[in-house]
Amino acid sequence: MSSISLAILTLAHQASHAQAAQETTATPQQAPAVPQDAQATVPATPQQTPAAPQDATAAAPAAQDSAGASGAGAQGGGQTGAQAATSNAVQNEIQQVVVTGVATGGVRKLDSAFSITTASEEQLKQASPSSTADILKLVPGVYAEATGGQSGANIEVRGFPSGSDSPFVSVQLMGNPIYPVPTLSFFEGSSAFRLDDTVERVEVLRGGPSTIFSSGQPGATMNFILKKGTDTPEGSIRFSTGTGELRRVDVYYGGKIADNWYGTIGGFYRNTNGVRDAGFPADKGGQITATLTRKLDQGEVTFYARRTDDKNAFYTGVPLISSNEGRTISEFPGFDPLTGTLMSGEMRRFTVEAGPGRTLNYDLGDGRGLKSTVFGIDFAQTISGWNVSNKFNYFDGDLNTVAMFTGNNPLSMSAYNANALATYGAGATRATARYLDGTPVAADQQVVQAGLWAVEKQLQSATDEIRVSREWMKDNTVTIGGYFANYSSDDVWYLGNSHLMTAVPNARLIDVRLDNGVIVSNQGKEGPVNYAPVATYDGSNTALFIANEWKVNDRIKVDGGVRRERQKLDATVSNLTTIDADNNPLTVYNNNTSTPTGSNTALHRTDSATSFTVGGNFKLARDASIFARANKGHTFVAFDDLRNAGTQAKVDDRSILPTPSIKQFEVGFKTATPLYSAYINYFHTEFDGIAFQQILADGTILNRVSGSKGNGVEFELGLRPIRDLTLTLTGDWQDSEYKDNPDTAGKRVQRQPKLQYRFTPSYRIPIGDNELKLYGTFTYIGDRWADQLxxxxxxxxxxxxxxxxxxxxxxxxxxxSGNNLSNELGLTEGNSRLTTGGTGPINARPLFGRTWEASVMYRF
Incomplete structure (x- = not known):
């Protein structure tokens, strides 16, 4: 531990003893608490909070490592190692300092006037997340559909209306957004981050003061904090195996390099076929991360860099049977929905006919991957009484999507042939369907249509946030800052490209010909590229903010802030036309191919908005408090909104493309003791002017504008009735519905359950100097609607x-660890390419089936 960290702990220890002498609510087991005015002790190093041990809990309700009994700390020197860990875990929760959403320094989680969930490295491992987005299952008020694989999740936040991706979730690294826009078409923030053993912890802030800091996200902010080197060198190597022939190795090492210089390096390499085996690796790639920290006089500066090269299969819907108006979902004959995928080696390498004589080759194995470089600087120092902080981040990455997207619902081969004859059968009497090897396809064979899409997306951004804080009068600290972002996206899309295939796992492609010479499908391809824009986008954001924190007395603390932000967008989008890709009208599979004309449309948009937040915290006792907060935030239109509008006149029309505004109010209660923990809050949200987009199977884009309103309760509860046993319950109940648009007013906000919760017991069994820990989670997700209607x-x-x-x-x-051990057939997404549901055969995206993972780690 560094000398600065020791000094911090010493100051905190002395302050807490002084407070404990006056507060009768303290117990012998409670560790010294970081003072409510935590920035007084850590003004210049917001990330430099005391690190919890590897097996310690940052927040009991979020995971399972805070086991302990009332009185566990009273055992004195007779404690075993496991008992000491139990006591330390409780102490660490009570002392937990958070830095996300705080104007300067850090604040004890129990004293924060906003809703925030934290998870340590150990908690993240116990959660066994399948992807970065899947970490959010630890967070009440958030529902993440992580069944697409490592990338491409849909994430919904407590009543915030969103149709897909994650427009209301920002992903940060060391307090700065990795990419400043949370979502674009075929991109959402969690896709730009991979979890490994270089991460110390994550903090997830919901609403609160985040509307005025950083990128001004009004929804949820995931802030990943990297490990830093310390005076004590430490390292680890971990080997993992599991479902899908998983082979993974994680390494990490950190320590002191020279006087006041510290460093870390680590990363992973992974190869797996995945739970849905397509016949080729689902995930293949790796990552390396390094940090370099220089301790300064009353501060520090950390440089960090990360290189990721990872290929990830993207899973969409599979055939299922729907009955009872969608209330009952069952297995489609011959297709295991828990482990099956339509993707196969036969279609892995496919072609796109982009125009006459222009054929492009793509590989489904590339999926929704990430090939990126991240570089950042985190500086904080106290200079002549001024706390100065600057966070810089640069991101350059390719986030291409080469994946299958399901289209129409399954039907029989004979029904497909009948449709083909009705559409293209002038003078024809018979349709012949054969597999690529020439074998006839049975008339009763169930078939599906699915597009093999290719989207090339090159993203680049640079963001910087500077803050200057000072106590301008007694117990009043003012913070003035600025946020600056420049970002771009270069897109080349090929959507549509529909293929005809069998409705079985690892599907076979089908060719169909009519006896009038019409070729309906060739090498499985039965539809053209129906949307092929080429676009270049550039954006910039400039924001100025001011915040003030006032410690009224030892029990009351209030804060407020205001932010003024301006966004400027420029887009150059190709104009499109349709052609016959081979100038042969009988090859109907490539007729009406979308292609750029060679001319472009330039689009521009500038918006400004003001956000504010005001909140306060009242300490009921040393480790119990209540808080209240109100804020008003906004989101701006994004690149895709300009492209979809199509003309400058529509871009300028605020009734078509409004600037959405969000109002939130919440009150909450927080407490933590050796016996129990509780984090409970009520929230109310109101939205105006939210734009929605849906891309249908034929390339049609539906757009709607509406608002919403919602109320709900979030809870994170922990109980430690006996030593080494912890029972936690997390979740939320909400009632959110659309408003303003007559088509959707009164309908429930799509994709979000009214009730969701997770119950997690854990039990630690000391065995001499060793220990065994058992844990489990029961998860309930309530019913939802996949669409706005x-x-x-x-x-x-x-x-x-x-x-x-x-x-x-x-x-x-x-x-x-093992997940979904009961092989539950639960749906996370309906057929997003259709606007209605139905009974009979459907396409939908279910949970992954039973999976397991095992690892061995050696620390040195």
């Missing part, structure tokens, strides 16, 4: 997860 019903579902970790001393760790 509430016509695609998604039933409720429940899952069971189990895990165990066995530690031999302090060096060796064995871990095993």
């Amino acid at each position: 509430n016509q695609q019903y998604l039933p409720s579902y429940k899952t069971y997860d189990l895990g165990a970790v066995f530690r031999i001393g302090e060096k060796i760790e064995f871990r095993v």
Whole structure:
């Protein structure tokens, strides 16, 4: 531990003893608390909070490592190692300092006037997330549809209306957005981040003061904080295996380099076929991350860099049977919805006919991957009484999408042939369907149509946030800052490209010909590229903000702030026409191919908006408080909104493209003791002018504008009734509905359950100097609607997860976990290419089936 960290802990210890002498609510087991005015002790190093031990809990309700009993700390020197860890875990929760959404320095989580969930490295491992987005299952008020794989999640935030991707979730690294726009078509923020052993913890802020800081996200902000080197060198190597022939290695090392210089380096390499085996690796690639920290007089500066090269298969819907108006979902004959995928080696390498004589080759194995470089600087120092902070981040990445997107619902081969004859059969009497090897396809064979899409997306951004803070009068600290962002996206799209295939796992492609010479499908291809824009986008944001924190007395603390932001967007989008790609009208599969004309449309948009926040915290006791907060935030239109508008006149029309505004109000209660923990809050949200987009199977883009309103309660509860046993319950209940648009007013906000919760027991078994820990999670997700019109019903579902970790001393760790052990058939998404539901055969995206993972780690 550095000398600065020791000084911080010493000051905190002395302050807490002084407070404990006056507050009778303190217990012998409670650790010294970081003072409510935490920035007084850590003014220049907002990331330099005391690090929790590897097996310690940052927040009991979020995970399972805060096991302990009332009185556990009273055992004195007779504690075993496991008992000491239990006591430390409780102490760490009570002392937990958060830095996300704080104007300067850090604040004790129990004293924060906003809703925030934290998870340590150990908690993240116990959650066994399938992707970065899947981490959000630890966070009440957030529902992440992570069934697409490593990338391309849909993430919904407590009543915030969104149709897909994650427009209301920003992903940060060391307090700065990785890419300043949270979502674009075929991009959402979690896709730009991969989790590994270089991450110390994550903090997820919901609403609160985030409307005025950083990128001004009014929804949820995931802030990943990297490990930093310390005076004590430490390292680890971890080998993992599991479902889909997983092979993964994680490495990490950190320590002191020279006087006042510290460094870390680590990363991973992984190869797996995935739970849905397409016949080729679903995930293949790796990552390396390094940090370099220089301790300064009353501060520090950290440089960090990350290089990621990862290929990830993207999973969309599979065939299912819907009955009882969508209330009952069952397996489609011959297709296991828990492990099956339509993708296969036969279609892995496919072609796109972009125009006469122009054929492009793509590989489904590339999926929705990430090939990126991130570089950042995190500086904080106290200079002559001024706290100065600057966070800079540069991102350059390719986030291409080469994936299958399901189209129409399954039907029989004979029905497909009949449709083909009706459409193209002038003078024809017979349709012949054959596999690519020439074998006839049976008339009763169920078939589906799915597009093989290719989207090339090159993103680049540079963001910088500077803050200057000073106590301008006693117990009043003012913060003035600015946020600056420049970002771009270069897009080349090929949507449509529909293929005809069997409705079985690892599908076979089908050719169809009519006896009048018409070729309906060739090499499986039965539809043209129907949307092929080429576009270049550039954006810039400039924001100025001011915030003030006032410590009224030892119990009351209030804060407020205002932000003024300006965004400027420029777009150059190709104009499109349709052609016959081979000038042969009988090859109907490539007629009406979308292609650029060679001319372009230039589009521009400038917006300004003001956001504010005001909140306060009242301490009921040393480790219990209530808070209240109100804020008003906004989101701006994005690149895709300009392209969809199509003309400058529509871009300028605020009734078509409004600047959405969001109002939020919340009140909450927080407490933590050795026996129990509770974080409970009520929230109210109101939205105006939210734009929605839906891309249909034929390339048609539907756009709607509406608002919404919602109320709900979020809870994170932990109970430690006996030593080494922890029971946690997290979740939320909400009632959110659309307003303003007569087509959707009164309908439930799509994709979000009214009720969701997770119950997690964990039990630690000391075995001499070793220990065994058992844990599990029961998850309930209530019913939802997949669409705004509430016509695609998604039933409720429940899952069971189990895990165990066995530690031999302090060096060796064995871990095993299993998810969805009951093989629950739960749907996370309906057919997003259709506007209504129905009964009979459908396409939808279910949960992954039963999976397992095991690892062995050696620390040195």
